[in-house]
Amino acid sequence: MVRFTVKLNVVLFSSLLMMFFLTSAPAAQETGEAGEGVSEAVLKLGKRVYEVRCLVCHGEEGDGNSFVKVIRRSELSGRIIETYPRDFTVGVFRFRSTPTGCLPTTEDLIKIVDRGVPRSFMPPHEKSLSLEERKAVVEYIKTFSERWEEEEPCDPIEVKKPDWVGSEISVQKGKKVYKDMKCWECHGYEGKGDGPKADKLKDDWGKQIWPFNFVTGELKRGSSPENVYITFTTGLDGTGMPSYEDSLSEEDRWHLVSYTLKLMGLVK
Ligand code: HEC
Numbered sequence: 001m002v003r004f005t006v007k008l009n010v011v012l013f014s015s016l017l018m019m020f021f022l023t024s025a026p027a028a029q030e031t032g033e034a035g036e037g038v039s040e041a042v043l044k045l046g047k048r049v050y051e052v053r054c055l056v057c058h059g060e061e062g063d064g065n066s067f068v069k070v071i072r073r074s075e076l077s078g079r080i081i082e083t084y085p086r087d088f089t090v091g092v093f094r095f096r097s098t099p100t101g102c103l104p105t106t107e108d109l110i111k112i113v114d115r116g117v118p119r120s121f122m123p124p125h126e127k128s129l130s131l132e133e134r135k136a137v138v139e140y141i142k143t144f145s146e147r148w149e150e151e152e153p154c155d156p157i158e159v160k161k162p163d164w165v166g167s168e169i170s171v172q173k174g175k176k177v178y179k180d181m182k183c184w185e186c187h188g189y190e191g192k193g194d195g196p197k198a199d200k201l202k203d204d205w206g207k208q209i210w211p212f213n214f215v216t217g218e219l220k221r222g223s224s225p226e227n228v229y230i231t232f233t234t235g236l237d238g239t240g241m242p243s244y245e246d247s248l249s250e251e252d253r254w255h256l257v258s259y260t261l262k263l264m265g266l267v268k
């Protein structure tokens with residue numbers, strides 16, 4: 001009887017030891033993945049915030065496969081738009097300040113966590129989490145993709161809005177750019193998201209995606225002139241919406257902003 005207990009204790013002890021190694025191994029790996037300067041304590045806090053606030057949509061593994069899976073929103077036109085919580089394991093982001101193909105900056109990610117993504121029902125967290133918690137959760141989501149180990153984000157694109165943006169002349173010039181650059185193929189002749197290609201678009205992962213309807217929506221990243229400018233300058237990676245940084249002059253891009261502000265009813 002005595003011998004049996006001793007044996008049992010040994011078994012118990014060694015399985016406890018195993019558990020210790022099993023659980024501590026991934027933690028050590030995570031520290032390595034976060035790059036320099038991010039402490040284990042920050043990642044631990046980030047993980048805790050993630051599990052409470054993000055996991056329900058973005059998933060335990062960060063692959064977007066969780067309880068929610070897909071968010072459906074119906075527009076007044078009757079069109080149903082399906083949006084999928086971002087899969088962080090591929091390391092591709094839409095709402096960046098950096099050129100197409102680049103990682104976003106840490107500030108870009110904090111901004112998204114702060115304000116959420118309006119038309120996609122990702123909630124804002126600026127008021128419900130402290131800055132320390134928001135920074136920590138951003139560092140934690142970087143551990144889901146190796147891209148963050150291998151690359152640095154590029155420099156943000158400079159945005160300096162000229163005074164004439166929104167003027168009548170600029171709106172007219174922008175209308176021509178919209179036509180010449182074929183924004184209408186996807187966004188429609190009057191910006192209603194109903195161009196000839198609109199119902200055939202797929203994102204990089206084969207899911208249907210609808211172009212923005214300028215007439216009824218707020219931009220996902222916020223509808224300021226600067227945000228419109230940065231959207232078609234950087235492109236929305238993974239969505240098929242290209243970057244026009246190389247194909248349009250800075251001046252024409254600002255005229256285009258004027259025209260889209262007109263489409264959105266934000267200027268006369
Ligand atoms: C209710 C579901 C939901 C919750 C909760 C949620 N998200 Fe999201 N998130 C989404 C959806 C949906 C998208 C995709 C938005 C789109 O592309 O239109 C998204 C996109 C993102 C993106 C990608 C933005 C880009 O530029 O591509 C980041 C980063 C992000 N979420 C971080 C977080 C973090 C961090 C949390 C927790 C603090 C969180 N999300 C909580 C639904 C959610």
Ligand code: HEC
Nearest residue numbers: 181182183186209210211212219220221231232239240241
């Ligand atoms: C190949 C199709 C395609 C073309 C061409 C295209 N877009 Fe887009 N655009 C999209 C898609 C798809 C989205 C929606 C992405 C999303 O919901 O995440 C979008 C979204 C947008 C948004 C809203 C972003 C946000 O934050 O919600 C703006 C602004 C925009 N496009 C402007 C333009 C302008 C201006 C042009 C022409 C210079 C243009 N697009 C050309 C497909 C296209």
